[in-house]
Amino acid sequence: MPNSVTNTPIGEQDIARLKNIAEDILSEAKKQGAGQVEAAISIGQGLSVNARLGEVETIEHHRDQGVGVTVYNGKKKGSASSTKLDLSSIKEMVTAACAIAHYAEDDPYSGLPEQALLATDFPDLSLHHPWALSAEAAIEMAVTCEDAARGYDEKITNSEGASVQTFEGTRVLANSLGFNHGYLASRHSMSCSVIGEIDGNMQRDYWYTVARKAQGMDSAVSVGEKAAERTVKRLGARSLSTRKCPVMFAADVSGGLIGHFISAIRGGNLYRKSTFLLDSIGRQVFPDFIDIYEQPLLSQAMGSSSYDAEGVATSERHIVEAGVVKGYVLGSYSARKLGMTTTANAGGVHNLTVKPGDLDFVQMLKEMNTGLLVTELIGQGVNTLTGDYSRGAAGFWVENGIIQFAVEEVTIAGNLKDIFQAVVAVGNDVDLRGNTRTGSILISEMTLAGS
């Protein structure tokens, strides 16, 4: 029998240890002649277990560590990273970063963030809830989850298994402006993927749950049943003829559309003029009922943090208000390039939220009346410079607000500029699992290509 493996939980003592290593890195870099310095160290540990067809398939023990340093030699930048935390490796890493900075060229916009913007207040966001999960208990949970899926419907004929994962870790960030902080965080998840078959045609779908706290996850049975339900519904899928029609993005894929918007107002794309939303502040990009905001300080949320990857304090803010762009997504470098101030988005956005509308999922289908409900998107096919959008899609054909049959092997296409303006409604069926929180999104028209 697999034995229990319980790692010593990661705790405040580890943060203290890593802060000391960070100080060592800063002083080593100073000694080697660096001006400004930033160091980041992360450690993590976890367990992931996969069960398939009622038996354990893999047990993986995770234990990770990594360290990175960025040095500025005047306005010249160099960085290095390593998986080794011992003193001689750190020296070697700092030397490598300094050597790169020596050969890099002056970049007037480079450097650490302005000191006044660094976080000084570190509220407890309740992100660390370690789970003393034994391998046996994880296996049992995964088997329960998969059993629920396999027993859901006789059309479920095969399985890719169910997995249970727990992970905890910390990242300490320090810079030569005096910032040195770290916090603990945990992430627990369970997922299930099963295969159904009719008439020799197979379909697969999956479902997952994720939370900072083990008790915050959906039950094993509900995850398994949801995976099976989704798979069974896809059986008998067919293509459609080419047409223009309304398209509704289900809540678990609509975050992607919002992600394309965020990418288009990200600093790197703005200063490279590599976006269709250049100079978009103050412009009406969405209809006036759309509000998009960041909530970085939500308790236990997956995207919460009181500071960004550079240590800049985060705060709640609107990115879109009444359809109008109110702010970009900037780190300190891109902000300087644009003559603006960082928005504390080095490393990304924090709990990006689209204000939910009044309609639930069923009412959203009614609102669409006739069109394509998209539940899966595949491929890249998004050009942030031009806004051109063309992706593979699977989902359901809807008539008079009622799902008629499953659809596959079609593409949906348009230009994001038009797609954003064509949002008809946002549902209140918000998917809270990820860093982007939005309900389903209905678009009045896109081009669907098929058989």
Added chain:
Amino acid sequence: MNDLIQQAESVILKPVGLSINDIDRVMGGLMSSSIDQADIYFQSSRSESWVLEDGIVKDGNYNIEQGVGIRAVSGEKTGFAYSEELALPNLLDAARNVKAIARSGQAGIIKPTSRRSVPALYAAIDPLDSMSREDKVALLKRIDQQTRLIDSRIEQVIVSLIGVHDVILVAAENGSLNSDIRPLVRMNVSVIVEDNGRREQGGSGGGARQGYDYFLEDDRAMSYAREAVRLALVNLEAVDAPAGNMTVVLGPGWPGILLHEAIGHGLEGDFNRKGSSAFSGRIGEKVASPLCTVVDDGTLQNRRGSLSIDDEGAQSQCTTLIEKGVLKGYMQDKMNARLMGQAQTGNGRRESYAHLPMPRMTNTYMLAGKSDPGEILASVENGLYAVNFAGGQVDITSGKFVFSASEAYLIKNGKITTPVKGATLIGNGPDVLTKVSMVGNDLEFDSGVGTCGKEGQSVPVGVGQPTLKIDGLTVGGTHA
């Protein structure tokens, strides 16, 4: 003979005070339960990247990664642990954890370690040391300056240079000890052009398992730059892509991404053992037109997707996947080969010591046919000619795959005409190749930029194909 193993020992084991005897001890610990298969995978990897933007080399990064992954397999069950700490107690500890995957039973037979070696497909060099830092910076600056001279509409040039020196040492339960030293370099050029308020981009690049001098040979670096500019300028003229099912002609080389997505993933052993692939149980069946022969070949000299040995120590080989339209075989790692009663094919790959191996592609390509490419185009009345792609994805269970064109033209009466905007092409893996009606005599490989993702693990791969005519594929444009 065992030069590579000695080099790996001196890079990985000696600095931490480990010896081959210690590996035997850890393996002995692993094999004390009823384990069918076990391996200890040491890796030491150094990589660097240099980026030029706005005319200056503004960023560089150097990365050191080192660790060991320990795996034990019993039947279909796998136990796995990894560590960045290479001290013997950590290894023994990890071995104890992973062997718990096996129910207690008769201990496995421990075989004495024997050093293996296979002919290397690339030189055991360190690309990072193959050029001085001054020369790397000078190369990037020269490319930037010469690129900007190509066309006055160029607004932005980004050039990047990446090098990896990867040393692995893998010991397996059968006593084999193998090593590989894998150089890998890559260069990319991307440009943004602007004309009358319209902005477009183009990108190109290449790479190989060689030193940086690869980019200086045959003026390669500048050829990437010229290609990037050409693509961006073509995009300035592009009109909306058509929507619907039509004849598609794929150009040679990189469009072989079709084979990788539509065919390749579905023929990986793990999916077929589990019966989750649309190709499961179909060996011996006709899955393509008789014009199609597709192989996965890890043995091509110096190519990005090539491996002298895979990550389980098996010598890489050329595996026929489809022969004249008939499905011949799957790509296997050790575990799936054993469970399916088939031979290993040298396709056991892993992203790093911290990841489990699984069956992965190397260089996947279709053999040349007999048709002249001009003849293929001339045979199409109305259709799409797609020559560059931005990537793809497949659902191996339903067989549906996509790949996104980044350079394509309308074909009218056998002639290449207007360029069209990027569009995603979608099809069904098990029948797309049955619609291949002409295969060109112009087999080409990609330039060495492919990266494949599977279950969160990325590995470098290659693709290739001759010009192909497909009698019906759905093109996902906006012009219905």
